[in-house]
Amino acid sequence: MRRSIPSSSPWPARALVLLRLSLGVFLIVKSTGKFSWLLDSPPLTAKLTDWSTNQCAIELSRWYARFLLPGAPIFARLSLIGELGSGIALIAGFQTRLIASVAALMILNFHLATGGLVSWDFLFDPSGLVVVSALVSLALGARDLPLSVTR
Secondary structure, three states, X not given: OOOXXXXXXXXXXXXXXXXXXXXXXXXXXXXXXXXXXXXXXXXXXXXXXXXXXXXXXXXXXXXHHHHHHHHHHHHHHHXXXXXXXXXXXXXXXXXXXXXXXXXXXXXXXXXXXXXXXXXXXXXXXXXXXXXXXXXXXXHHHOOOOOOOOOO
């Protein structure tokens, strides 16, 4: 006869802490490629221009990239600050549910602009479906986790 794990078991919370820490490290590492964007936004402007003319992307994605183009200097800095800040907050365990929700929206926003959100690439991209699913899992289930600044 198989024994079930009691609901008061610490293991689900420990698994979510491991997931939280892993996602925090992932976001910090992803942000390191954007440090130059703090002082220089033309790399993001070039990407948005490429995405806005990508004929393989759906029209919504091309429109969204064109919509973001005028704000590229602001979004370049927000992208870096958002990823780095989310990573640090997840590692510290600060407002995990809120931060995980915001990080998931940031990643979905990025994939919408690239045109990858509604393509097979989203399933294979390392920051695609798996990371978004993990962040949503934290947003839904990370309540009162151990090793957190706020509970």
